[in-house]
């Protein structure tokens with residue numbers, strides 16, 4: 001959304017005015033949502049493509065609004081960021097995901113999404129150590145997903161923070177790779193373990209025309225990540241044809257509706273217990 005300065009001479013259409021009021025109400029609600037325990041985490045499975053092995057889950061936040069129902073994160077995450085609430089929310093995500101993962105077998109990882117604002121907050125890194133110690137989660141099971149925007153400002157500070165996380169034994173994934181301000185330079189300069197190819201690339205890719213531009217870009221990103229020794233994860237895998245192509249081109253890991261939708265903690269536990277006890 002564009003920010004308009006001044007605005008004294010702006011004429012609001014009734015629709016706009018309603019939208020603004022609506023946002024204000026939503027903002028009021030979100031301030032209380034944490035205390036009212038209206039947020040939940042869903043978990044989406046991630047699989048090795050070659051072995052079909054379950055590697056772990058990405059935690060995805062949901063807001064169950066008492067009257068509106070489920071509000072998607074693309075709406076409420078920016079609101080939390082704008083109003084200084086993202087740190088507290090992010091700590092809740094960390095805490096909840098780590099505690100939940102402690103109920104899973106030790107070979108399953110958990111990935112959480114970290115807002116760029118959290119990367120630059122000292123408090124979050126402290127909270128990381130504390131949460132790992134208190135929950136007892138093996139740091140190698142935790143993966144933090146950051147987006148390319150963290151490299152935009154404060155490059156040195158970002159590097160220091162990511163190196164700190166690495167020193168703790170945590171893995172780092174670069175989310176939505178290729179979506180925003182891509183620069184290949186930081187791939188070599190920062191301690192990144194995993195590239196998550198932005199869902200858009202797979203969406204544009206037509207498996208019946210693998211030589212088309214979208215296919216070339218997809219394959220090139222896979223190659224790049226592999227040659228840099230990173231795990232390469234394709235997001236938004238919806239068809240067997242897509243998965244087959246990814247397999248042929250050496251993509252390491254897949255996540256998407258074809259393999260599993262984001263599910264509740266209870267559903268995850270059921271799946272896991274079915275897997276362990278034959």
Ligand code: C2E
Pocket residue numbers: 044059060061072073074077093113114115175176199235236237238255256257258262
């Ligand atoms: P993301 O990290 O790129 O998450 C992947 C999104 O793709 C999720 O949307 C997921 O439900 C959706 N998805 C997964 N598989 C498929 C598929 O096969 N097809 C399609 N069309 N979509 C698929 P979701 O859950 O709505 O999350 C949207 C974004 O909100 C996330 O994008 C992430 O950037 C942000 N987000 C979610 N939870 C958190 C959180 O706890 N903290 C922060 N900071 N951001 C979060």
Ligand code: CA
Pocket residue numbers: 058113145175
């Ligand atoms: Ca993510």
Ligand code: CA
Pocket residue numbers: 175176196198199235
């Ligand atoms: Ca993503």
Ligand code: CA
Pocket residue numbers: 175176
């Ligand atoms: Ca995203």
